[in-house]
Amino acid sequence: MIKNNNNDQMRVGVIGMGPVGATLAAHLIDAGAMVVACDVDREKVDAMKDGGIRLEHVLQKEVAVSEVCYAVSELKQYDLDLIAVAVKTPTLEVVVPLLAETVTGRTHVMCVQNGLDNELEIARCLGKDRTLRMSVNYAGGMTAPNAVDVIFFNPPNYIAALTPAGEATANKTAELLTSSGLETKVPDDIRDHIWIKAILNSALSPVCAITKLTMREVTQFPPGLELVEALIDESVRVAEADGLKFEEGFKEFCLKYLKGGGYHRPSMLVDLDNGHPTEIDFLNGRIAHYGRKHGVATPYNDTITALVHMLELPPKEE
Numbered sequence: 001m002i003k004n005n006n007n008d009q010m011r012v013g014v015i016g017m018g019p020v021g022a023t024l025a026a027h028l029i030d031a032g033a034m035v036v037a038c039d040v041d042r043e044k045v046d047a048m049k050d051g052g053i054r055l056e057h058v059l060q061k062e063v064a065v066s067e068v069c070y071a072v073s074e075l076k077q078y079d080l081d082l083i084a085v086a087v088k089t090p091t092l093e094v095v096v097p098l099l100a101e102t103v104t105g106r107t108h109v110m111c112v113q114n115g116l117d118n119e120l121e122i123a124r125c126l127g128k129d130r131t132l133r134m135s136v137n138y139a140g141g142m143t144a145p146n147a148v149d150v151i152f153f154n155p156p157n158y159i160a161a162l163t164p165a166g167e168a169t170a171n172k173t174a175e176l177l178t179s180s181g182l183e184t185k186v187p188d189d190i191r192d193h194i195w196i197k198a199i200l201n202s203a204l205s206p207v208c209a210i211t212k213l214t215m216r217e218v219t220q221f222p223p224g225l226e227l228v229e230a231l232i233d234e235s236v237r238v239a240e241a242d243g244l245k246f247e248e249g250f251k252e253f254c255l256k257y258l259k260g261g262g263y264h265r266p267s268m269l270v271d272l273d274n275g276h277p278t279e280i281d282f283l284n285g286r287i288a289h290y291g292r293k294h295g296v297a298t299p300y301n302d303t304i305t306a307l308v309h310m311l312e313l314p315p316k317e318e
Contacts, residue, residue, distance in 0.1 A: 013082070014084045016091075018142065025053060044146065045069070047146040089114060089115050090278070096125045110134050116290070130165070134158065203258065205283070234300045237291075241291075272312065
């Protein structure tokens with residue numbers, strides 16, 4: 001039975017209740033939206049249903065969660081305006097086909113992952129008119145199944161629709177998030193912001209993953225900082241070849257942003273520790289792809305990608 005939307009309250013499903021999805025859901029609930037928290041981790045979902053979502057540290061909030069589900073298919077019972085997909089990027093190939101079987105024709109789907117061109121995976125299946133993209137500028141870690149330690153937030157976040165058909169949903173979502181303290185803007189072109197975030201993630205996250213060091217530990221070690229700078233420089237050359245223009249002092253902005261991460265362990269490091277596939281192909285691997293497309297050499301990104309893939313290999317049996 002579909003739970004119909006009979007008023008102006010925005011109805012949102014959030015798939016993936018890790019630090020990004022839980023933080024997003026908490027702010028939408030606080031802003032008055034009806035939110036369905038969806039995750040295959042039953043312990044996490046049950047904890048949120050029983051005790052709500054709690055945000056700590058940089059962003060502080062505690063909200064009750066009234067609607068939860070354990071599978072994408074269960075979202076079919078809701079008449080949703082928007083589904084935000086906040087799972088790890090490698091999981092998109094599993095989630096997107098399920099969405100195609102689940103969502104109604106009026107529902108928009110928003111990609112909320114790190115990496116380049118992720119939204120195209122959704123658009124290829126559901127169409128550009130129904131696809132949105134969000135670039136988040138906050139990060140944290142789960143301290144309990146229903147609690148997020150938000151390490152940093154460098155406002156604003158950005159949301160954009162791929163076509164005018166999704167602009168009203170993008171604007172409404174940004175307004176709700178901003179009203180609850182998670183400043184979010186709708187830019188004329190989100191591509192610049194997606195590239196900038198990809199460069200930031202590609203410069204430090206895989207270095208932390210390979211070395212098992214926190215963001216601060218890498219940036220405070222001079223050779224580590226030199227590697228981060230080299231990755232930024234190389235990635236900027238690729239982005240410029242793809243048509244982007246950066247303001248003077250962009251590298252300094254990147255370094256200040258990354259140094260502000262403190263003792264945060266990026267998700268790529270956590271994924272390797274837990275034996276999960278990483279987002280490396282959508283970050284450094286994707287930048288290297290664009291480098292080959294435009295004839296720009298990418299030895300640093302190629303090397304980093306190869307090293308992370310080797311660490312993803314399962315241990316050999318003796």
